[in-house]
Amino acid sequence: MIKYLLKKEFKQIxxxxxxxxxxxxxxLMVLLVFPWAASYxxxxxxxxxxxxxxxxxxxxxxxxxxxxxxxxxxxxxxxxNQALKSIEKNKADIILEIPADFEKNIIxxxxxxxxxxxxAVNGMKGGIGMTYLSTIIANFxxxxxxxxxxxxxKSNSSVIQIDxxxxxxxxxxxxxxxxxxxxVMILTLLCGFLPAMSIVFEKELGTMEQINVSPxxxxxxxxxxxxxxxxxxxxAITIGFLVAWLDYGLIPVGHFYIIYTFAAIYIFAxxxxxxxxxxxxxxxxxxxxxxxxxxxxxxxxxxxxxxVDSMPDWAQWIAAFNPLKHLMxxxxxxxxxxxxxxxxxxxxxxxLGFAVFFNGLAVWSYRKNN
Amino acid sequence: MILLLMPVIQIVLFGFALSQEVxxxxxxxxxxxxxxxxxxxxxxxxxxEYFDVAVVAHNSNDIDAAFRDGKAKLAMVFEDHFSENLKxxxxxxxxxxxxATDPNAATSFLFYASNIITNYQQDxxxxxxxxxxxxxxxxxxxxxxxxxxxxxxxxxxGMIMILICAMMTSIAIVREKEMGTMEILxxxxxxxxxxxxSKIAPYFVLSVINFATIMLLSVFVxxxxxxxxxxxxxxxxxxxxxxxxxxxxxxxTLTSSQLAAMMISGMGLMIPVMLLxxxxxxxxxxxxxxxxxxxxxxxxxxIDAVKTIMIKGxxxxxxxxxxxxxxxxxxxxxxxxxxxxxxxxS
Numbered sequence: 066m067i068k069y070l071l072k073k074e075f076k077q078i079x080x081x082x083x084x085x086x087x088x089x090x091x092x093l094m095v096l097l098v099f100p101w102a103a104s105y106x107x108x109x110x111x112x113x114x115x116x117x118x119x120x121x122x123x124x125x126x127x128x129x130x131x132x133x134x135x136x137x138x139x140x141x142x143x144x145x146n147q148a149l150k151s152i153e154k155n156k157a158d159i160i161l162e163i164p165a166d167f168e169k170n171i172i173x174x175x176x177x178x179x180x181x182x183x184x185a186v187n188g189m190k191g192g193i194g195m196t197y198l199s200t201i202i203a204n205f206x207x208x209x210x211x212x213x214x215x216x217x218x219k220s221n222s223s224v225i226q227i228d229x230x231x232x233x234x235x236x237x238x239x240x241x242x243x244x245x246x247x248x249v250m251i252l253t254l255l256c257g258f259l260p261a262m263s264i265v266f267e268k269e270l271g272t273m274e275q276i277n278v279s280p281x282x283x284x285x286x287x288x289x290x291x292x293x294x295x296x297x298x299x300x301a302i303t304i305g306f307l308v309a310w311l312d313y314g315l316i317p318v319g320h321f322y323i324i325y326t327f328a329a330i331y332i333f334a335x336x337x338x339x340x341x342x343x344x345x346x347x348x349x350x351x352x353x354x355x356x357x358x359x360x361x362x363x364x365x366x367x368x369x370x371x372x373v374d375s376m377p378d379w380a381q382w383i384a385a386f387n388p389l390k391h392l393m394x395x396x397x398x399x400x401x402x403x404x405x406x407x408x409x410x411x412x413x414x415x416x417l418g419f420a421v422f423f424n425g426l427a428v429w430s431y432r433k434n435n
Numbered sequence: 436m437i438l439l440l441m442p443v444i445q446i447v448l449f450g451f452a453l454s455q456e457v458x459x460x461x462x463x464x465x466x467x468x469x470x471x472x473x474x475x476x477x478x479x480x481x482x483x484e485y486f487d488v489a490v491v492a493h494n495s496n497d498i499d500a501a502f503r504d505g506k507a508k509l510a511m512v513f514e515d516h517f518s519e520n521l522k523x524x525x526x527x528x529x530x531x532x533x534x535a536t537d538p539n540a541a542t543s544f545l546f547y548a549s550n551i552i553t554n555y556q557q558d559x560x561x562x563x564x565x566x567x568x569x570x571x572x573x574x575x576x577x578x579x580x581x582x583x584x585x586x587x588x589x590x591x592x593g594m595i596m597i598l599i600c601a602m603m604t605s606i607a608i609v610r611e612k613e614m615g616t617m618e619i620l621x622x623x624x625x626x627x628x629x630x631x632x633s634k635i636a637p638y639f640v641l642s643v644i645n646f647a648t649i650m651l652l653s654v655f656v657x658x659x660x661x662x663x664x665x666x667x668x669x670x671x672x673x674x675x676x677x678x679x680x681x682x683x684x685x686x687x688t689l690t691s692s693q694l695a696a697m698m699i700s701g702m703g704l705m706i707p708v709m710l711l712x713x714x715x716x717x718x719x720x721x722x723x724x725x726x727x728x729x730x731x732x733x734x735x736x737x738i739d740a741v742k743t744i745m746i747k748g749x750x751x752x753x754x755x756x757x758x759x760x761x762x763x764x765x766x767x768x769x770x771x772x773x774x775x776x777x778x779x780x781s
Contacts, residue, residue, distance in 0.1 A: 083698075102710040102725050105539055109720065152576065153747060155739075178570050185575035186746050187586040190717055192456075193539055195573055196546045202571045226528050227552055229545045231535035232502060232510075239538050350606065353697060358441065365448050370715060371583075372540050374460060374508070380452035394505060401536050404503040 066281060070289035074263075078293060084259070092251045092301045096308040099247050105370065106239035107193045111139040113148045113157035120168035122209075126179075129205050130161070135197045152184050159183045159194045171209065233401045240313055245396035246369050248305040249331075253360065253389055256298045256332045260339030261356040263290055264431075265346050277433045287428050291336050298332035299325070318403030324396065327409075330416045331392045337423030338388075344430045363389045388419045442595045442645045443652065449587035450657040457543045461489040463498055463507035470518035472527070476555055480511065485547045498532065508534045509544045577662075577746050584657040589741035590714030592649055593734040596672070597679045597708055599642050602700035604683030608634055609696040612687075635680050642676050662748030671744065671754065674761050675737040681768035682733070688775040708734045736760045 078084050112130065116123050131138045139157050142148035151157040162180035164170075170177035181198055185191030234241050267273040276286060302324075309315040317324065339356065346352035366373070366380060367389040373381055384390045391412040398404035406413065462480060466473040481488040486509070490501045501507040512530040514520065521527040531548050533541035578585040608631075611617040620630045653659040661668065682704075690696045709715065711725060712734035718726055729735050740757035743749050751758070 098725075099710070101722050103716055104720055105716060106720060107539065107717075111719075149576075153743075153749060153753065176570065178572050180572050180574065182574040182576050185578035185585070186742055187717065188575075188578055188580075188583050189539070189586070191575055191578070193542060195575070196542060199571050199573065200546060226526060227549050228528060228530045229549070230530065230532045231538075231541055231545075232532050234535035234538060234541075237535055237538035237541065242537055350693065350697070361445070362448070366452060371452075372537055375456050375458050375540075376452045380448075397536050398503065398505060402503045402534075404505075408500070408503045408505075 067285050067289055070281065070286065071292060074289055074293045077263075078297075088255065088297050088300060089304065091255060092248075092304040093308060095247055095251050096244065096305060097312065100240040100243045100313070103243060103247075103370075104239050105189065106237075107190055107197070108134055109137050110135055110158045110190075110194045110197070111156060112136040112198075113140050113142055113151050113160045114138060115142050115145060115148050115160065115162040117165040118163050118167035122168040122171055123163045126163065126202070126205055127161075130198065130201050133197070133201055135194075135201075148182075152182075157184070158190070159198060161198065171213070174214075241315060241401065242397070244309050244313055244315055245317075245400040246367075246393050248302060248309070249367075249389060249392045249396050250364065250369065251301050251305060252298050252328065252332060252392075253335055253363065255301050256294045256336045257339045257360060258353075258356055259297070260290060260294055260336040261342045261346075261352045262349060264340060264343035265349050265352040268347070269349055283431050283433070284428050287340060287424070287431060290340060291333065291424070294336040294339075295329065295332055298328060298336075302328050315400065317400045319399035319405065323406060323409075324399055327392060327395045327399075327413070327416065330413075330420050331388060334388050334416060334420035334423050337420065337427045340427040341423060341430055344427065344432075363387050366390065367393050369393065385415075388416060391415045391419075439641075439644065439648070441598075442591065442649050445591050445595065446588065446649055446652045446657070449591055450582075450584035450653070450659075457485045457540070457547055459487045460485060460509055460540075460544055461507045462486045462548075463490040463492050463501040463510045464488055464513075465492040465495070465498060465510065466513040466517065467515050468513075468517060468519075470516075472518035472521050473513045476513075476529075476552060477511070479551050479555055480548065483547070483551055485544075485551075502534050508540070509548060511548070582657075582659070584653065584659050585746055586742075587714070588649065588653040588657065588659050589738045589745060590712065592646070592672070592741055593675070593712055593714060593738040594705075594708050595645055595649065596642050596676055596737075597682070597704055597734055598700075599645060600638055600676055600679030601683035601686065601704055602697070603641075604635055604638050604680055605686035605690070605696045605700055606693055607638070608684070608687035609690055609693050612691060613693055631684065635684070638683075639676065639680065642679075646672055646676075659746075661745050663744035664750060667751040667754075668741065668744050670751070671737065671740045671758060671761075674758065674765070675733065678733045678737075678761050678765040678768065681765055681772060685768050685772040685775070688772050707732050711735065712738050714738055733761060733764050736764075 114127050116127065127138065130136050136159075140148075140151055142151065142160075145160070145162060148157065148160045148162075152160065160180070160182040162182070164177060164179065167177050167179075179202065181195060183191040183195045183198075231237060264273070267276070306321070338359075342355050342359075343352050346355060362383075366376070366384045366387050368384070369389075373384050373390060376384065395404075395409055395412050395416075398409060464477055466477070477488055480486045490497070490507050492498050492501065492510070495512075498507075498510045498512070501510070510530075510532040512532065514528040514530075517527050517529075529552060531545055533544045535541040608617075611620065611634075621627060623630075650661070654661060683700075686696055686699055686703075690699060707728070711718070711721075711729040711732050713729070714734065718729050718735070721729070736757040740754040740761075743754050743757075744751075747753075
């Protein structure tokens with residue numbers, strides 16, 4: 066029985082003028098374009114300097130800052146107001162004001178203050194820019210001390226030396242962060258949207274009635290709807306692996322079979338959810354809107370852009386019921402850290418739970434009689 | 436229903452849930468000799484709002500495991516005999532290792548952790564002034580608390596309006612075509628322009644309601660004030676709604692099925708709006724090619740204008756460029772779609 070149903074499903078997919086192309090093009094498009102656009106990598110911040118001192122030291126400070134990768138000197142303003150104007154026009158992101166007695170106060174050891182004003186309309190960008198700039202200034206400070214007062218640096222009674230290290234992503238490459246997560250998004254969109262449309266589509270066409278009067282058991286029918294999406298998901302994720310490797314040189318530290326296992330469970334869960342929605346929706350438009358709504362919620366609360374840890378507690382609680390979040394953690398862990406099954410046990414259990422729940426609901430909520 | 440609810444949920448989500456502030460990040464600590472100084476530093480780190488000491492490791496393998504389990508995002512490794520070294524030789528080492536899976540978060544972790552340690556050191560020997568030859572003084576303009584809502588409210592506005600006006604309008608018109616009722620409307624004595632206008636009207640009302648809800652929510656719930664004049668904000672918004680409606684009109688004249696209209700609005704509008712409008716991701720960091728494309732996304736100009744008026748508090752004069760571009764886009768879109776529409780009639 067299921068053989069014939071599967072045959073029908075595959076025929077429907079292949080004969081669709083749009084679907085087969087989408088299965089191949091969608092992962093390609095997303096992985097080729099998104100990592101470039103969807104980047105929070107903060108580089109090349111525009112810096113406006115107000116140098117009231119015009120001394121060797123102030124020039125050195127400016128130079129130190131611009132020689133880092135993070136800042137680009139856009140203009141040197143004469144006054145704070147003028148600098149503020151360039152922030153208003155979005156020409157500058159951050160202002161550094163060096164006071165008039167900068168050099169004098171350094172030499173006579175009195176200490177001096179520099180003003181950093183960051184455009185914080187985008188709080189994240191402003192905050193990170195401020196972090197970078199403060200760090201550079203602190204380092205410059207240390208260099209000056211060891212240059213000018215080597216005796217002071219030595220006589221220093223206690224110094225804690227901090228040695229910082231970035232693990233798993235040494236170059237702080239943002240694409241490494243995004244690409245595994247985007248594969249999750251591709252899986253979600255393909256295997257969530259398409260099943261949601263499939264049953265409604267049959268309802269609209271009227272072919273659903275024919276299935277309903279046939280002796281097909283409910284579970285067989287749902288299974289026949291689900292299996293094609295498994296295949297589609299596997300094709301999509303394999304394309305994802307290839308693009309990640311060819312375009313970004315990314316190869317998972319962990320094993321492929323772990324990813325495939327997780328992906329298999331995940332696709333099962335998310336397409337089950339799609340089927341549930343399509344069981345309840347009456348029209349295609351309804352189905353699409355409901356799925357869209359849930360996808361939006363899931364994607365926003367998945368940790369794709371912002372860490373789940375930073376969310377308020379209620380949002381973290383919702384996120385725990387978000388299958389996307391779990392697979393996102395899995396993908397990143399396997400790709401970057403090489404985690405194994407035992408270390409990802411919690412996620413495995415959660416995803417299995419979702420899979421059973423949604424598919425149970427899908428079979429239960431499918432009614433042959435309306 | 437969903438159309439009225441969506442902006443509410445999005446605003447709440449974006450406003451509260453999407454933040455990148457460092458809060459209770461789990462820390463794994465490795466200190467082989469537990470002494471006075473290490474304990475104090477660990478206490479300080481634990482007490483700060485940024486960190487939470489979750490795991491105590493006994494060797495470097497534990498740290499690795501904690502990272503792989505996702506139990507910790509930052510590791511602090513104290514050298515052996517930390518306190519003694521600090522007292523006798525005056526030098527002691529701490530190693531900070533951040534899980535850089537998320538690069539930006541890792542940068543912040545290291546910055547905050549280093550600050551805590553430096554503060555401890557300064558308290559240890561308050562007489563030392565040398566560490567502060569240059570002290571940076573920081574000011575966050577427009578958004579001192581660095582709330583993410585300040586960035587997202589204009590973005591959500593831009594997205595919701597284009598979604599409702601363009602997507603819903605196009606679908607509504609195409610549905611009539613699909614059902615065949617469009618023919619009836621066109622042969623009726625009504626002038627086509629009125630047919631179109633009446634189709635558009637409900638969505639226009641809807642978007643104005645949504646605009647009002649978003650404004651109320653952002654001012655009273657998210658506490659994002661309207662710094663500039665409300666009138667100029669409204670003017671720009673009406674202009675944007677006009678552009679979005681004409682875009683919807685254009686899509687509806689180009690397509691003949693609901694599914695196609697949905698796909699075009701979904702693929703052609705949603706994704707560019709989310710990605711290329713500066714709503715979430717800063718445009719300046721994108722490659723030149725994408726920055727060029729972003730010029731053709733109406734939401735980009737609208738969001739920029741809203742940010743300038745609403746957050747920074749400038750008048751209409753500061754957004755002349757944005758307004759100009761939007762007017763141009765609106766005119767071009769309306770001209771094209773009216774032309775196309777007449778062709779269909781003949």
